[in-house]
Amino acid sequence: MISDPELDGTGETRPAEQAEQAEEPPPREGEAGARRPWLWALGGAVIASAVWAGGLYAFGNLLAAPEVSYRATENLCQDFEARALGRIAGDLHRYRPRNQQDDHPAVRRAVCSLQNGESISTFTVRAQVDLHRKTDPGPEFDVPSAWLFAEGSGVRTEEVRGLGERALLLVGPRENSVELKVLHGGAVFMVAATGTGGERSTQADTAALQAATVEDARALLAALKK
Template sequence: MISDPELDGAGETRPAQPAEQTALPPPSGREATGARARRPWWWALGGAALASAVWAGGLYAWGDRLAAPDLSYRATENLCQDFAARKLSRIAGDLHRYRPVNRQDDRPAVHRASCSLQNGESVSTLHVTAQVDLHRRTDPGPEFDVPPAWHPSETGAGRTEEVRGIGERALFLVGPQETSAELKVLHGGAVFTLRASGNEPKTPADTAVLRAAMAEDARELMTALKK
């Protein structure tokens, strides 16, 4: 079959010659080695493009994780002044009476404030710690479910209960020996944590009362720090 005419260098046309179908012998020796050596270059180019696409896709998928989280709470200068602990004080006595301990740790990624309270001078039956972490760069949501590190003396597994009606998510965790409990509340880039520990195991009724008091005190703290 004759293809369309091609333009000659002088402006004239000439019929295009059909391509000769000449079978080439398979490469051998050094030619075959060179062909095999050149082939991975193309595969490497394709692999690099594929890796770039996968990396870009992963970066897109992690976009929410890498983006700065929303913070609707201010950084406290003295958490012991903002954390009233009214409900917990009704259970065990005035928690602000005995040397409240306030700590601050302000870093570019996370601003952390904590307040430690107890209901006795040398001997106390209830020790409470409030902690506020304001995450400025990454979303704390993916790590929110990580269980706390209980005291080494508490062997076994604790239990976790979901608390509704406070923040975006809230978890109430009870230690293995029923002597400690923790309430964690997630709201945007802020994580509020209340820990309570005593000298004796709690009954289920005591734990239910403790949970309700911690939830109310956490709500009050969140309101106090709201921008």
């Protein structure tokens, strides 16, 4: 038996199957509508993970350990001969060179202190080598040293070419003290020389002191090169 078509309220007829589909109740609360927040949360987690991974990729060079192409010294006073400075102040290894070592997980440090006298000296030299194992020392290379603060105002800075990646020479206001800093990868070298005679050095004396400091620092880098 063929059933009569249904009216849809507008005077038009519609098949019975379409009428049954149209009369299905809307989804109850807690079904499809409740699933939408989970989709938003899932999408947010995916985006956050992508941003985090991108950040690690972008800053990968900063997080990586710096490359160190110099060996660790067991006795810096043996590796640092200071021949050029010795021609100015005499044999600097004669009066009990002081060697210090500090093997920290982040930085391996070696220090050598030299002077040209036993109880009274007129010339002192300090050499230091820092091998950075965790972080790149480059961003902090320009930070003034404690020696610079001790000298006060009037310290001038000169850049030295052809030595490491960067090299800075600091000259004290009395022209009788210099400090040379050299950066090469994760290694930072420092050689400081000071005349304690109390008199202001001449221009020729200052030039000789600078040249000797650079020469001895260059020899130290070559001695510790792997």
